[in-house]
Amino acid sequence: MRISLLFVLLCCQAHLMAQTLSGVVRDGQGQALPGATILLTDSGKGTAADIDGKFQLLNLKDGKYKLRVSAIGFDPKETVIEVVNGNVSPLRVQLTESSTSLEEVVVTGKSEATLIREQAYAVSVVEAKKLKNSSADVNQILNRVSGINIRQNGGMGSNFNLSLNGLSGNRVRTFINGIPMDYFGSSLSLNNFPANLISSIEIYKGAVPIHLSSDALGGSINIVTDSRPVNFLDVSYSLGSFNTHIAAINGQWHEPKTGLTFRVKSFYNHSDNDYPIDIRLLDEESGKLDDNYSEVTRFHDAYDSRMIWAEGGLMDKSWADELMIGVVFSDNYKELQQDPFATGTSSFPVGEATNQSDIKIVNFSYRKKNLGIRNLNVRSYVVYSDANQEKTDISTYKYSWDGSFIEDAHPTTGELGRKSHFFLNRKNVLANLNAEYEINPHHNVSLNYSLNRLELVGSDEFQPQNNTQFSTPNTMNKQVMGAAYTNKALDDRLSTTIFAKQYFYHLQSNNSSYSEDEINSFDTRNNKTGFGLASTFFIHPGLQIKASYERANRFPESLEMYGDGVSTIPNPELIPEISDNYNLGVRINSSKAKLNGYVAEVNLFVRNSQDYIRFEPRMNRSYYVNDKSVLASGVDLAFNYSWREKLNIGLGGTYLDLRNNDEESALYQDRLPNEPFLFGNLIISYSVQNVFSQANQLTLMNINRYVHDFYLKWPSVASQGKSTIPSRLTNDIQLTYSAQNGRYNLSFLVSNVLDAKVMDNFNQQNPGRSFNLKLRYFLSNNP
Template sequence: MLKIFATIILPHIICFASMAQSISGIITDEQGEALPGATIQLMGGTKGAATDMGGRFLIQELTKGKHRLKISAIGYDSQVVELDTRTQETQTLNIKLLESITSLNEITITGKSEATLVREQAYAVSVVEAKTFKNASTDVNQILNRVSGINIRQSGGMGSSFNLSLNGLSGNRVRTFINGIPMDYFGSSLSLNNFPANLVSTIEIYKGAVPIHLSSDALGGAINIITDTRPITYLDASYSFGSFNTHTGALNGQWHDKKSGLTLRVKSFYNHSDNDYPIDVQILNTETGKLDDEYTEVKRFHDAYDSKMAWIEVGIMNKSYADELMVGAVVSDNYKELQQNPYATGTSAYPVGEATAQSDIKIINLSYRKKNLLVENLNTRAYAVYLDSNEEYLDISANQYDWFGDYKPDVHPTTGELGRKTHFYLNRKNFLANANAEYAITAQHNLSINYSINRLELQGHDDYQPQNNTQFSNPNLTNKQVIGLGYTNNALSDRLKTTVFGKSYHYLLQSNVAEYDGEDTELFETKEQKIGYGLASTFFLKTNIQLKVSYEKAYRFPESYEMYGDGLNVIPNPELIPESSNNFNVGMRFNSISERSNQYMIEVNGFVRDSRDYIRFEPRLNRSTYVNDKSVLAKGIDLAARYAIASQFTIGLGGTYLDLRNNDKSSSLYGDRLPNEPFLFGNLILSYQKANLFMKSDQLSITNTNRYVHDFYLKWPSLAAQGKSTIQSRFTNDLQLTYSLQEGRYNLSFLVSNIMDAKVYDNFNQQNPGRAFNLKLRYFISKN
């Protein structure tokens, strides 16, 4: 603790107390991304500084007068700045450096940020840098919902179930990763809507074709959350509180010793909400047995949610034998009160007042990466993860509740509130491992190979349901293995980049399926092997105009609960078969390169998803199931545009049109839009920021986020017997104000979401929260 105080806090206290002339500022690239390691040199003198990982610098104890500063960074054009320190004690600079291209013996060296390099890949990929959201009261889901092509449907407030759609494909077809590790079976406490922005460095969104290092049976894209692994020492702490008794906190930090490479890393979060927001319901008239024609506003009363996580890693960084070698442990748990059946359509007449779900998770992880392992240009990375989780579902109450929180005792003594009485315990054991190697034969030719394994065992018992005891008494096994090979070619002085790849999928599922009475059981075994392949190519017409095209033949295998039920509300369908898709993407990215004051970016992406044996969920309360649709075709376009004026005003626009239809010509539903799938949505984001507003090194940011989702069908449109009910369109407006002091060390943020208190109905026509307020405090300090 004394070392941290001496190396981090004390220097800042000293510099704050100093009254000598000083110069501070932030150095960024032309896209506003911080440039760590940039040098600022006082010309004609010996004083200077280097920027930290946030691009910040400070030069103190300058004499009064005129000075010339030279700002330099590898791969960028240098700048010389003149200033006069006689006018004020401290001056603040915000400098943008332009990328430089220098030819040395026919070798082109271009300075680019990591995010820029990912964007310039041949794949259809978007990159979100979470640093702009770290002060906001937001989670990963809310960040992703701003990305064109993505729509996230939620069934309620914090901790509710959600469905993420990416360019027409949703659910398990889009795989999520954290630092390249699949999150398929990490459980609800480690889902995307639990991770606060503080834990995230960048998010990569692959639309369509997925590179082989993200190894899984991803049918329609992948989302990779990358946490902060920079070799620095830092502390990042935040706490927020808001409407509906919502509290979130995060404490993250890292200690890194440059000499030994020893590194200790901690990441943690805590989330809680009562979720007692008002909703409109049709009250059941107990005398007539009918629902009232008029709606009554009530508060949700049994919908509280808690989740927390602590992740500790220790290891070494930046050594000759490893760029990073870390071993870690994760503990996480959550608790959820159930207000109604999670698969209910609309609002239930009888709310749930006592049923709950909870889980606890323990994870051990090992990660390794090294560039130039043993030989030049051989880059390797690997991980191994073991997960042990316990889930508990409790539904044994015989009481019948109404929407005012009152109940009648012992109304249904033989059943619970959601169906048959259950007190179900389920244990998951999951082992994941991945090894990846890339070798650059020459500057133009690169080979890569990847192997991954994902093995899951499920076992459990139920105090009330013999069916679950029979089905889960012996382990149910899912084993997936994927081998990937890739080749990348750079041609035409790196203007043309092409990657071809193949994936070999191996799948084994063994499960016991019990009859409804729980007396008999049958062992099902499914083995599958598939070959997938794809191509991704990009061509730079100019430095700032990039064309992309990609294709992948992709597969996804049914999850065990899709085929054999979850022991609760999903009934088995062992006849499910793997789904496949031919995924096509064509896109263009255009951005400014020379404008110093105004910058702009336009990105457009067209896509086609031609899917076979599409696995679709059919909600039927406690008899829900998964089915195969023979053929589903998705076509669409998404657009993203951004315009920045003088580094202060920014306008961002994103929109998606999706045509997702049943494509089985032998079906009576041929040509119908798929139910419960939005087809037109977008957002408009306006932001303003002003530095040195009230004092030196402060900054005020104001962001207005507008989100629109057009109305869409809840059920198949052509089934008149079910009615052509729709989920109504919605327009929401959020306003966030953030004030930062001392170059981002102290931060205060205030958020008003859904300012107009619009009625928001979303997944399965569930009503989401209305207007809400939130205040967030964040403290961040770092040392290179």
């Protein structure tokens, strides 16, 4: 009986699907056109395209129909379709952009990036299309966004710290196409991805939507790669100062009839990082540092990283919008000039210690709009990674900045501390399932589940502590369940989302005893509840108010609890962080109908964190600690003005007040150390069309970045005039020439034009003036 009933239901569903006209609407660049109108003019039956540009018309009878597809800012398209025996093939409609001039008024449609910006969440979107010719990596692009500050210990491949509206490090989660990057290792970090491998970057400041599922405490960054169903090839190579080479190949082949799709993303980065720095050399006779600074050249700081990501699968099928299976191979190699967490520059450089890693990843992803029933949208992924890390510090030589060395100067130790040749294997399983259902245009519900399981095993032939701690697997299991409800009212001018998240955490870890040959085991189980609300109201189409709140939780990470086996020691007694995050913002968007226009955003934020996990640098025995209470408050603003698609001026600035809020602490109301509190940027670009030939463009861009001086240590214990990182003002100039509508591209960049001395994270000196030349070739059947 059940089998018969199931058969009847399947037949009914098949019959219904056969009477359904489905399709997708895109613009000339292959981007979806959400909100496009689809109308059968003879019958008056119609619908609107969803956020992916997809639509369905149900219960069509046999016969011919005149179909009209239109969207604001695009020329309408009409065609005749015929339904025979209840069957019609899916449609792919491409609309051509148009401009309608009436008293200097131009009406255009909203892009997907604009729709994301207009969400209730405090979110910024960087569209990478205009940046693909730049030699910048993702970190450098993010550093131009208001509210974000990224500091590096040096040149390419060096450690960095990302801060977003007062919270930094692991509190800000990074994703690539919704998959957490936190566990992919240093070879797949933000400072490795070149600009032309990405399509856009979404930055959520504060409350994070449930589909980006992780224990983010203060925001998330999602890198989106190009997944349009088009054929393209994107190849670039750049050559720069300090023997810097950056190459990338990004391509996709898509067959529309079968949906068969293959894509590849790859990059190669190398730099010698042999830039000059100023240090006070040690006088061997007196044993004191020189009063004056001397210029030396870094000589053991080279970096290499490589990645290839290949995927194959199907797109635009009736049962799957996208189903892809992929593999990733990546590795990197870093020479260490000194302890990465050292303060300032050491008088004695490191000449042989290295850090290298490799990772293998298998990923599966699936997404489908209208799965089984209309308005049920499903996305999921499963990722397995196997990563190896090797840190070597066994040299007994003592190096000087001229490259000379003394043999066997410290026969019982390495260059950074105790001798170590540490191997660490990290296995990770990540999985996510997200379902969203639109009850009607005013009510939407969604559910999300994510799993993250980590296992660490390692060995060290020189350090018994590492052998003991990692001889048996250290495991960590995280699970997050989320639910959200969205309501739209007042003709969609008011949109409110409420959400809740349940976090489950299980840690099984080892820690060596004082004698380093016995295991102390820790078994920690914990669960936390998070919740929040995000709401936005359009006073009129160009004026939007946003407000959001989230009770967020974050559990300690493996590095924070287990250490790195070399310079960071374990602290398995760390407890989870909790933060109450508040955002209030205003967004003003001048009419797109003018030949010039502006967008202005102001965002006020508060982050009230308990058990704040902070890094405590202590020479080669650094570790992470819990601060009882930390309060961050501030404002970030962004302003962008454009004129006739020629001149563009972007201004961003952030003021951050980040303080110890523990009334029982002697450091109460002190600013947190090593955290900038005032920074901003000014970016000006000017483009000229049809230079030397038709369809060519010349663009000059000027990028200015300012960071105010700040204390490296707690202000109340820092001596007057010492322990500060000085203010910095840098200026970059980039000239880009594009020919044949962007097929051939040439870019020349001068960074730090005035050769300013830049001191950054832990008071490390960054490279001075540098030059970079980038060549890029882009070919697409839908550019």
